[in-house]
């Protein structure tokens with residue numbers, strides 16, 4: 001078959017087609033306007049394709065109009081951030097080049113770019129290098145694997161607010177997991193950690209301690225130095241300290257807020273999800289090590305040819321280009337300003353919520369996450385009245401809370417407040433209408 005003879009089967013680049021695909025993207029960009037599942041698609045794979053143009057036109061409404069808009073001024077339900085447009089361009093470059101970073105010889109340019117990215121990023125958290133991985137779950141698993149095989153840790157201690165990826169890692173690595181209670185701010189209880197150490201200091205000598213910078217529910221940041229002191233006070237020494245900074249790690253980009261991460265540089269490893277507060281397309285994260293040589297020798301396999309496999313992944317895509325472009329284009333100050341803007345909007349929302357007597361706040365928002373609950377209505381009833389893109393319900397301190405995450409620099413506290421007030425009013429009127 002002559003692949004160039006038919007528009008339907010053309011494989012090579014079609015500049016006009018690409019330009020039209022981007023036009024579709026821009027034209028459909030914005031709020032979701034259609035319900036998922038409303039675009040009719042064939043029941044099975046078409047025997048003959050309908051051609052790239054028709055396929056793009058058919059799928060544009062499905063892929064673009066039904067997407068949850070992370071650009072809405074009320075998009076605050078999850079730790080999912082919108083992406084700067086420059087990453088859209090870079091993502092299409094990445095797809096077009098489809099480099100496989102497994103082999104140094106097959107992707108020298110992409111690997112050099114990744115090396116540059118690591119040399120830019122690692123020092124931000126006081127680390128000396130690391131790996132780009134597809135998400136913080138893999139980052140945490142990789143870090144704990146290095147803790148086990150590089151430092152002899154055979155058990156994991158963390159708090160009950162730690163992300164589920166720590167439990168998954170423990171199970172995969174065959175390391176028993178011990179979860180300690182949290183304090184009133186959802187941080188690991190230093191008393192509980194001290195107590196555990198006091199009862200059996202020798203156990204601590206084979207423990208990887210996992211602290212969190214930005215817990216999934218409340219965004220709380222564990223007390224890094226306090227936790228170290230709670231262990232060292234009894235003459236114990238944990239061989240590995242990992243900080244899961246999936247969410248709050250990028251606070252180091254903000255002059256105003258980086259202090260919240262003081263002490264992070266003393267960790268042995270740090271995970272940061274770059275698809276959260278570094279505004280990259282999902283799935284992207286980094287795992288960083290203070291001693292990269294030690295970590296890599298624990299994570300290293302020698303494959304055939306020049307494949308030097310380090311870590312979990314085999315064939316792996318370039319995830320650096322989008323972030324290098326972002327950092328190059330906007331700099332530390334630009335990213336820091338986006339984060340500051342996110343936090344400022346949540347602070348404005350907090351202030352407004354504090355004036356109400358029909359809600360209770362969890363506490364001061366940590367790392368841009370506000371939790372609150374109605375005092376005169378059921379949490380789930382009020383949550384059901386909120387735009388689902390604007391809030392989620394989480395569990396913390398033994399209770400359910402409505403959560404708003406400052407994931408977007410385009411967030412508008414006034415619009416969020418408007419939705420909250422409407423949900424509270426409507427739960428009030430439901431109560432009034434209830435004859436019981």
Ligand SMILES: Cc1ncc(COP(=O)(O)O)c(C=O)c1O
Nearest residue numbers: 135136137163214216244246273
């Ligand atoms: C604290 C924390 N750690 C780890 C993860 C897992 O990250 P990912 O979804 O990138 O695997 C999350 C996800 O939200 C998280 O909040």
